[in-house]
Amino acid sequence: MAYYSLPASSKEEYSIEVEDVSMIFNIASEVLTNLKEYFIKAMKHELFFKEFRALNHVSFKVSRGEVVGLVGTNGSGKSTMLKCIAGVLEPSEGSITVRGNIAPLIELGAGFDPELTARENIYLNGALLGYTKEFIDGHLQDIIDFAELQDFMDMPLKNYSSGMVARIAFAIATVTEPDVLIVDETLSVGDVFFQEKCEARIKSFIDSGHVTVLFVSHSIEQVERICTRAVWIEKGQQRMDGPVEEVCRAYRAQFD
Numbered sequence: 001m002a003y004y005s006l007p008a009s010s011k012e013e014y015s016i017e018v019e020d021v022s023m024i025f026n027i028a029s030e031v032l033t034n035l036k037e038y039f040i041k042a043m044k045h046e047l048f049f050k051e052f053r054a055l056n057h058v059s060f061k062v063s064r065g066e067v068v069g070l071v072g073t074n075g076s077g078k079s080t081m082l083k084c085i086a087g088v089l090e091p092s093e094g095s096i097t098v099r100g101n102i103a104p105l106i107e108l109g110a111g112f113d114p115e116l117t118a119r120e121n122i123y124l125n126g127a128l129l130g131y132t133k134e135f136i137d138g139h140l141q142d143i144i145d146f147a148e149l150q151d152f153m154d155m156p157l158k159n160y161s162s163g164m165v166a167r168i169a170f171a172i173a174t175v176t177e178p179d180v181l182i183v184d185e186t187l188s189v190g191d192v193f194f195q196e197k198c199e200a201r202i203k204s205f206i207d208s209g210h211v212t213v214l215f216v217s218h219s220i221e222q223v224e225r226i227c228t229r230a231v232w233i234e235k236g237q238q239r240m241d242g243p244v245e246e247v248c249r250a251y252r253a254q255f256d
């Protein structure tokens with residue numbers, strides 16, 4: 001397996017290349033109810049795991065500026081695929097190449113410290129995303145304005161609601177135009193007004209024509225509205241890859 005994060009290149013057609021990727025998780029083959037039981041089994045070498053293939057030989061390429069939706073029923077492997085592309089998970093087999101900087105809108109707020117204020121978290125998370133302090137100083141007001149949380153900036157994050165955390169996280173991750181935007185169910189977190197605002201910002205990136213977007217949503221209407229192409233993954237297997245209307249029609253047909 002291999003993961004390549006390369007600089008954006010105008011010579012290369014593809015921003016994302018997923019080649020024969022499999023993700024194998026080891027899952028416990030029996031249920032252990034407490035830690036003591038776990039340690040006894042571990043000492044006796046009686047802990048057994050079975051392999052579970054969350055992704056099974058998946059391959060697709062996404063051209064620069066293309067907007068692709070990943071569809072599939074619950075547990076089919078969509079989030080696992082996005083995490084592998086974002087470099088959060090290492091695939092067990094195959095290779096992934098990403099060209100350019102990624103804004104991963106995955107598990108929004110996961111890198112935040114609940115004891116710190118929103119303002120402190122903006123600097124912390126910004127540093128994790130590779131921004132300098134000077135850059136954040138210059139963009140802090142934009143982030144606060146987009147999140148619409150001016151009056152809550154000095155409150156510890158532990159007192160924020162999950163929607164408020166998502167607002168801050170989305171505002172930081174999208175403060176500049178990324179080369180590759182990875183969106184996993186982000187838009188379902190905030191309230192309907194914020195969802196519309198996020199969708200508008202994503203749309204503005206798409207309209208620029210040079211941001212590559214990989215998008216997961218349980219709303220098939222949203223996938224149809226935003227994407228031009230869709231990849232359907234089912235039980236870790238790639239079922240279909242094509243124009244968004246065709247794939248979504250076939251996906252819907254399984255429920256009829």
Ligand SMILES: Nc1ncnc2c1ncn2[C@@H]1O[C@H](COP(=O)(O)OP(=O)(O)OP(=O)(O)O)[C@@H](O)[C@H]1O
Pocket residue numbers: 025026027052054072073074075076077078079080081
């Ligand atoms: N860390 C892990 N350890 C073990 N199994 C995992 C792990 N992460 C995911 N899985 C399993 O991999 C499968 C795919 O999960 P994944 O979250 O990628 O699906 P999904 O298509 O995004 O689902 P949903 O639509 O419900 O969000 C599931 O069966 C899940 O239980």
